[in-house]
Amino acid sequence: MAVYLVRRLMQALLVVLAMSIIVFVGVYAIGDPVEILISPDADQLERERAIRALGLDLPLWQQYLVFLTNALQGDLGRSFVFNEPALKLILQRMPATLELAFGAMFLSILIGLPLGLYAGLRPNSAASKTIMAGSILGFSLPTFWVGLMLIMVFAVQLGWLPSTGRGETCSVLGFIGLQPCSAGLQWSWLTGDGLAHMVMPAINLALFKISLVIRLTRAGVRETMLMDYVKFARAKGLSASRVTFVHVFKNILIPVVTVVGLELGSTIAFSVVTESVFAWPGMGKLIIDSINVLDRPVIVAYLMIIVMMFITINLVVDLTYSLLDPRVRLENKGT
Amino acid sequence: MAAPTLEVRNLRTHFFTRAGVVRAVDDVSFTVERGKVLGLVGESGSGKTVTGFSVIGLVDPPGRIVGGQILFQGRDLAKATEAEMRDLRGNRIAMIFQDPMMTLNPVLRIDTQMIETVLAHKKVSHEQARQRARDTLGMVGIPSPDERLKSYPHQFSGGMRQRVAIAIALLHEPDLIVADEPTTALDVTIQGQILAEVQKLAQTTGTSLIWITHDLSVVAGLADDIAVMYAGRVVEHGAVSDVLDRPLHPYTAGLIGSVPSRNKRGEPLRQIPGMTPSLLSLPPGCAFRSRCPRAAEACLAEPEINEILPGREVRCFRPLTETAEQAA
Numbered sequence: 001m002a003v004y005l006v007r008r009l010m011q012a013l014l015v016v017l018a019m020s021i022i023v024f025v026g027v028y029a030i031g032d033p034v035e036i037l038i039s040p041d042a043d044q045l046e047r048e049r050a051i052r053a054l055g056l057d058l059p060l061w062q063q064y065l066v067f068l069t070n071a072l073q074g075d076l077g078r079s080f081v082f083n084e085p086a087l088k089l090i091l092q093r094m095p096a097t098l099e100l101a102f103g104a105m106f107l108s109i110l111i112g113l114p115l116g117l118y119a120g121l122r123p124n125s126a127a128s129k130t131i132m133a134g135s136i137l138g139f140s141l142p143t144f145w146v147g148l149m150l151i152m153v154f155a156v157q158l159g160w161l162p163s164t165g166r167g168e169t170c171s172v173l174g175f176i177g178l179q180p181c182s183a184g185l186q187w188s189w190l191t192g193d194g195l196a197h198m199v200m201p202a203i204n205l206a207l208f209k210i211s212l213v214i215r216l217t218r219a220g221v222r223e224t225m226l227m228d229y230v231k232f233a234r235a236k237g238l239s240a241s242r243v244t245f246v247h248v249f250k251n252i253l254i255p256v257v258t259v260v261g262l263e264l265g266s267t268i269a270f271s272v273v274t275e276s277v278f279a280w281p282g283m284g285k286l287i288i289d290s291i292n293v294l295d296r297p298v299i300v301a302y303l304m305i306i307v308m309m310f311i312t313i314n315l316v317v318d319l320t321y322s323l324l325d326p327r328v329r330l331e332n333k334g335t
Numbered sequence: 336m337a338a339p340t341l342e343v344r345n346l347r348t349h350f351f352t353r354a355g356v357v358r359a360v361d362d363v364s365f366t367v368e369r370g371k372v373l374g375l376v377g378e379s380g381s382g383k384t385v386t387g388f389s390v391i392g393l394v395d396p397p398g399r400i401v402g403g404q405i406l407f408q409g410r411d412l413a414k415a416t417e418a419e420m421r422d423l424r425g426n427r428i429a430m431i432f433q434d435p436m437m438t439l440n441p442v443l444r445i446d447t448q449m450i451e452t453v454l455a456h457k458k459v460s461h462e463q464a465r466q467r468a469r470d471t472l473g474m475v476g477i478p479s480p481d482e483r484l485k486s487y488p489h490q491f492s493g494g495m496r497q498r499v500a501i502a503i504a505l506l507h508e509p510d511l512i513v514a515d516e517p518t519t520a521l522d523v524t525i526q527g528q529i530l531a532e533v534q535k536l537a538q539t540t541g542t543s544l545i546w547i548t549h550d551l552s553v554v555a556g557l558a559d560d561i562a563v564m565y566a567g568r569v570v571e572h573g574a575v576s577d578v579l580d581r582p583l584h585p586y587t588a589g590l591i592g593s594v595p596s597r598n599k600r601g602e603p604l605r606q607i608p609g610m611t612p613s614l615l616s617l618p619p620g621c622a623f624r625s626r627c628p629r630a631a632e633a634c635l636a637e638p639e640i641n642e643i644l645p646g647r648e649v650r651c652f653r654p655l656t657e658t659a660e661q662a663a
Contacts, residue, residue, distance in 0.1 A: 228437035234393055235432075236452040236503060237425030246451075250442045325442055326487040 008318075012311045019307045020071070023300050024064050032056075033294035037080055054080060067300070076304065077297030081290070086301035090283060095185045096166055097275070097282035101267040103189065103202035105260060108209035113256070115210075116217025121244065123222060131214060138211030147204045147277035154200060164279035167197035201278040205271055209263050216259055220252030227251075253324050261317035269306045338409055340511050340543040341367040341390065346403035346413075348382075348389045357614045359385040359398065361567040364640070365560075367511065372537060372544040374558030374575060376551060376590070380611050382567040383547045387513040389413075390545065391430050392420035408510065426456040429504035433516040435497035439488035445472075445499060446484040452506050471502040476532060494525035501533065508540050515547045530557055551594050555579055563587045566612060566622035569640060572648040583647060583654040585627050621652070629653045 038050050051057050055066060067077060076087045119128040155163035168191040171184030188194030224230060225248060233247045272284030283302065290298040321328045348360035360382045367373045375383045388394050390405055392412060405412040407428065412420065424430075432438040440448060449468035450461065457464070465484070472480035475498045488496055497517060504512050514533070518526040534557055537544050546558055554561055554575060561578045563571040563586065571584040582588040589607040609626040618624065620635040627634065633652040640650040 228432050228434060229440040231393060232430070232432055232438040232500070233440065233448075235391055235424055235430040237421050237423070237455045238451060239421065239455070242451065242455075247440050247443070251440070326444075327441060327489050 008315055012308075012315070015311060016304070016307055020068065020300075020304060021064070023303045023307075024067060025060070027296050027299050028060055028063075031294055033080055033296055036293050071304070076301035079290075079295050079298050081293055081295045081298075086297040087305075089286065089298060090302055090305060091185075093281060093283045093286050095187050096280060097268055097271060097284060099187055099189050099198065100201055100205060100271060100274070100280060100282060101264060103198055104205035104209060104267055104271075105264050107202060107206035108213050108263075109260065111206075112210045112213025113217055116214040117221055117244070117249075119214065120218040120221025120225070123218075132218070135211035135214045138207045138214075141207070143204060143208070143273045144277055146207060147201070147274055150200045150204055151277070161200050162193075162197050163200070165197060166194060166281060167191065168193035170194070201274050201280050204277070205267060205274045209260075209267070212259060212263065213256060216256050217252060220255055221248060224248045224251045250324065254321060257317060257320050257324065261313050261320075265306075265310045265313045268309060339366045339368045340408060341545070342404075342406040343386075343390065344404040344406065346386065346389060346405060347401045348385050348394055348398055349401050350398040352397055352615075355615050357398075358567050358617070359614060360389060362403070363562075363564070363567070363569050364403075365562045365569060365572060367543045367545060367560075369510075369543055370537065370541045371559040372534075372546055372557055374554030374561040375545055375547045375564060376549065376554055376561060377564035378549060378611050380614070381564040382614075383564050384515055386564070387430065387515050387545060387547050390511075391424055391428050391513055392417075393424075393430075422456070425452050425503075425509075426507045427509050428511045428513065429507070429509040431497070431500050431504050431512060431514040431517040434520050435493050435500055435517075436520070438500050439496055441488055443487075444484070445486055445488065445491075449484070449499075449503055449506065452503055456507055467506060468502075471506055472499070474505065474536070475499075475502045476528075477502070494521050494529070497521060497525075497529060498532075501529070505536065505540075505542075509542060511543045511545070512537075513545045513547070516549070518553065519548070519550070526553070533557075551579065551590060563590070566617060567614060568622070568650060569648075570623065570650045572640070573646055577647060581655075583643065583649040583656060584623075584651050585629050585653075585655060586623050588655055589626075621650075629655075 033054075034047065034051055034056060037054075038047055042050070048057075055063060058066070070077065074087070075085065078084065079086050079089055082089060115131050119131045122128050151163045154161045166186075166188045169186035169188050170181040170190040171179070171186060172190070173179045173184055174181035175187075175190040188198050230243060230247055233243045238247075268283075270284065271282065272288055274280065275282045275284040276288075287299065287302050289295075290302070343366070344364050346360055346363045347358070350357040350359055363382070363386055365373060365375075375386060377383045385394065385398065389400055390407075390412065392415065394400060400413050403413060407423070412423070415423075439445070446465060446468060449471070450464040453459065453464035453467050454461070459467075469480045469484060472483060477483055477495065477498055483491075488499075491499065497520075501517070517533075518529055521529065530553065533544070536542065546554065548554060558575045561571075561573065561575045562569045563578070563584065565586050571578060571582065571587045573583075578587060579591060582591055586607070589605075592605040593607060595604060607626055612618065612622060612625070619637070621627070621630070621638050624630045624634045631653055636652070638650045638652050640648050642648050643654060643656065
C-alpha cells in the first residue's frame with residue numbers, strides 16, 4: 001500500500017511537470033498579452049518598460065524556468081491585471097466553486113442512485129419509463145437555458161429563491177464560533193441565506209450528472225441482476241432487500257464511483273456556464289475573464305491547480321476501488 | 336414407506352416472449368424419494384434447468400409456471416407465495432449452480448456469503464452462524480476453513496468454489512438439493528471428488544438430490560432414477576440401471592450410443608442426426624420424430640407417457656421393446 005502510494009505520487013509529479021510545460025507553451029502561443037494590457041497610446045519606451053516588468057522580454061525557456069523556480073517555492077506568479085498573487089486570486093474564488101460542485105455531486109448521488117436503482121429493478125413500470133425519459137431531458141437540455149428557466153420560474157415568477165450571488169457567507173471556524181464569520185475562507189452553505197442562494201445553481205449543475213448517474217446505475221443493475229451470483233443469492237433464501245442492497249449494490253458502485261469522480265473534477269474545473277448565469281463568483285468566472293485579457297499567470301496557475309486536483313481525485317477513486325472490489329490489488333498496478 | 340420428498344405432477348413452465356410462447360417445460364412428472372438421487376438428463380435446451388428453477392421457485396419473467404403441481408413433502412410449491420418460497424429456499428430446498436466461477440458474489444467475503452445464509456433462516460448469533468459456516472466448509476473438504484472464511488471468491492480455484500457453493504447449499508441440511516450441472520465446468524478429477532463427496536453427504540443426511548446433467552456417465556455412477564428430457568418433456572423415466580442397460584425410447588438409445596466407450600475404440604462415434612427443434616415451433620406429434628430412426632405414421636400423433644414395463648415409463652409409439660425389436 002505504502003509502496004503503491006509513493007509510486008503514484010512520483011507519477012503525479014511527472015504528470016504535473018509535463019502539464020506545466022504544455023500549459024506554459026500553450027498559453028505562450030495564444031497571443032501577446034502586451035497588446036491587451038498596455039494602452040495603444042503608450043510610446044515605445046513605456047511598452048518596453050512594461051514588457052520588462054512583466055518578464056516578457058526573456059526567451060520562452062527562461063520564462064518557464066523562472067516560473068518553475070517560483071512555483072517550487074509556492075509562487076505561481078502575479079496576475080498582470082490585478083497585480084495580486086495568482087494563487088491568492090484563485091483560492092479566494094475556490095470555496096464558491098467547490099461548494100457548488102460538491103453540492104451538485106451530492107444531489108446527483110442522492111437523487112440519481114435511488115432513481116437508477118428503481119428503474120433497473122422494475123424496467124417495465126411506467127415510473128421507470130418516466131425516469132428514463134426525464135434523464136434524456138437532463139442530458140440534452142442546455143445548461144444555460146435550464147439556468148435561465150430556473151431563474152425565471154423560481155426567482156422572477158414565484159419569488160421563492162434568490163436569483164444571483166452567493167448570499168451570506170461564513171467561515172468554518174466562524175460557524176462554530178471560534179472567530180468572526182468574515183475571517184478565513186468564506187462558504188455559503190454554512191448560512192441559511194447562502195444555502196438558499198446555492199439551491200438553484202446546484203440543481204442546474206446537477207441535472208446532467210443526475211441523468212448520468214441514473215443511466216449508469218440502471219445499466220449496472222440490469223446487468224448485475226442477470227448474474228448467476230444474484231440468482232444464487234436468491235436461491236439461498238435471502239430477502240429481496242438484502243439481495244438488492246448488498247449483492248447488487250456493491251457491484252454497481254464501481255462504475256458509478258469512476259464516473260462521479262471524473263465528473264467532480266470537470267465540474268470544479270468547468271462550471272463556468274452555471275457560474276455565469278447565476279453570477280456565482282467562482283473560479284470559472286475568473287478563468288474566463290483571465291483568458292479574455294490573456295492574464296497568463298492566472299491561466300497557468302489555474303490549470304496547474306486543476307491538474308493537481310484531477311490527480312488527487314483519480315487517486316481517491318483508485319483507492320475507493322480497492323475498498324469496493326477485492327480483486328483490485330493496488331500493489332500490482334503501475335508496474 | 337414415507338411420502339416422497341418431491342413429487343412433480345404435470346408441471347408446465349412457459350416463457351411468454353415476443354416471438355411467441357416457449358414451452359420450456361411441458362407436462363413433466365417425476366418423483367424423488369427421500370435420500371434418493373434423480374438424474375435429469377437431456378441436451379441443452381431440453382428444459383432440465385428450467386425444471387430445476389421451477390422446483391425452487393426462481394423462474395424469472397417472462398417465464399412462469401402455468402400448470403401442474405410441485406408437491407414438496409406434500410405441499411404444493413406451485414401455489415406457494417414468494418415469502419413461503421423464500422423460507423424454503425436455502426433452508427429446506429437448496430440449489431447448486433453450473434458455473435462455480437459465477438455463483439459466488441465477487442465482492443463479498445466467503446464468511447459474509449455463508450453467514451447471511453445461516454441468519455436468513457435461523458435465529459442464531461453471528462458467532463454461532465460463523466461456527467456453522469466453518470464446520471460446513473470443513474465437511475466439504477476445504478482445508479483450514481477458519482482462514483478460508485476470510486477469503487474472497489477470486490482467491491479460490493474453480494473446484495474449491497464449487498465446494499463452497501455446496502457447503503452453502505448444505506448449511507441448513509436441506510431435504511432436497513437441486514444441482515444444475517455442478518460438475519460440468521470442472522475438470523474430471525475434481526468432478527470425481529465432488530461426486531463422491533456429494534454422494535456420501537446425501538447418504539448420511541438423507542438429503543434427496545435432483546442432479547441435472549447432460550453427462551450420462553455421471554448419472555450412471557450417482558443416480559438411483561433417471562428422467563430423460565427432450566424438448567420440454569420427459570421421454571423416459573425409470574431406474575438408472577434399467578434405463579441405461581436397456582433404453583426404451585429411441586432418443587435415450589441415441590444418447591447412450593453417442594457416449595464414447597472403450598469397447599468401440601476406432602469406430603466413429605454415433606450421433607443423433609439433426610438438432611433439438613426450436614421450442615417456439617415444435618412440429619405436431621412426437622417432437623423427436625424428425626430425428627428418430629424408428630419414426631412412422633403413428634408418430635404424427637402426440638405420444639403420451641405410459642408405463643409399458645413395470646417401473647419403466649416411456650413417451651413413444653414405437654419403443655425399443657423386445658417385440659418391437661423383432662418386428663423392425
